[in-house]
Amino acid sequence: MQIDPENEHPSVVYSTMIRAITPRPIAWVSTISPRGITNLAPFSYFNGVCSQPAALVFSPVNRPDGSKKDTVRNIESNGQFVVNLVPFSVAEPMLNTADDFPYETSEFESVGVTEKPSVRVSPPGVAESPIQFECELIQIVPIGDGPLAANVIIGKILLITVSDRVLDAQGKLDPERLDTVGRMGGRSYCRTTERFELAPRNPD
Numbered sequence: 001m002q003i004d005p006e007n008e009h010p011s012v013v014y015s016t017m018i019r020a021i022t023p024r025p026i027a028w029v030s031t032i033s034p035r036g037i038t039n040l041a042p043f044s045y046f047n048g049v050c051s052q053p054a055a056l057v058f059s060p061v062n063r064p065d066g067s068k069k070d071t072v073r074n075i076e077s078n079g080q081f082v083v084n085l086v087p088f089s090v091a092e093p094m095l096n097t098a099d100d101f102p103y104e105t106s107e108f109e110s111v112g113v114t115e116k117p118s119v120r121v122s123p124p125g126v127a128e129s130p131i132q133f134e135c136e137l138i139q140i141v142p143i144g145d146g147p148l149a150a151n152v153i154i155g156k157i158l159l160i161t162v163s164d165r166v167l168d169a170q171g172k173l174d175p176e177r178l179d180t181v182g183r184m185g186g187r188s189y190c191r192t193t194e195r196f197e198l199a200p201r202n203p204d
């Protein structure tokens with residue numbers, strides 16, 4: 001099978017990409033509106049891209065009617081957001097925050113997760129998440145325009161908060177305790193509890 005994205009229906013390209021590029025981490029992004037109403041939504045076009053300075057990206061695409069998602073509207077208005085990681089224990093509430101809530105309806109309340117005050121930015125984090133990346137906007141890079149076009153959000157990480165409950169005896173992040181979920185395609189997700197090790201041939 002070969003797919004030429006320019007000559008294929010966008011739904012086929014989308015479905016192929018999200019089933020092929022796997023597993024994808026999930027950014028559970030909290031933002032706040034100019035009137036102070038919080039917003040929370042998951043994005044799996046997401047990754048860390050730089051450690052010096054610490055930076056990450058995620059990509060909310062426009063809705064089918066061409067409008068921008070609430071997360072983008074809020075970040076455009078105040079340039080701040082928090083990326084929360086998603087452990088298995090809150091996979092279902094995470095999914096529920098992807099529902100199409102009207103602007104300025106807080107998903108925190110609607111799905112029953114707890115706001116955790118942030119240190120460097122106004123939007124709160126998710127208390128049930130073991131890691132928060134508090135970010136300020138570097139740049140929004142548009143890719144295309146209209147329906148399904150992307151707004152690639154590049155954020156500078158101002159503060160990383162890691163809960164003690166996911167640290168091992170040496171104080172390092174323990175992937176077993178972190179137990180994050182990844183998105184596959186369609187309704188499929190995976191857990192990070194099954195892992196293997198590879199040793200480099202020429203260790204430093």
Ligand SMILES: Cc1cc2nc3c(=O)[nH]c(=O)nc-3n(C[C@H](O)[C@H](O)[C@H](O)COP(=O)(O)O)c2cc1C
Pocket residue numbers: 026039040041042043044045046059060061062068069070071072094095097098099100101183
């Ligand atoms: C696991 C998961 C990953 C998602 N990833 C993305 C994504 O990368 N980009 C995107 O535009 N929408 C993504 N969505 C859909 C958004 O979460 C959804 O459109 C949400 O309503 C946007 O909320 P907002 O309008 O409050 O920003 C994802 C949904 C789920 C469940």
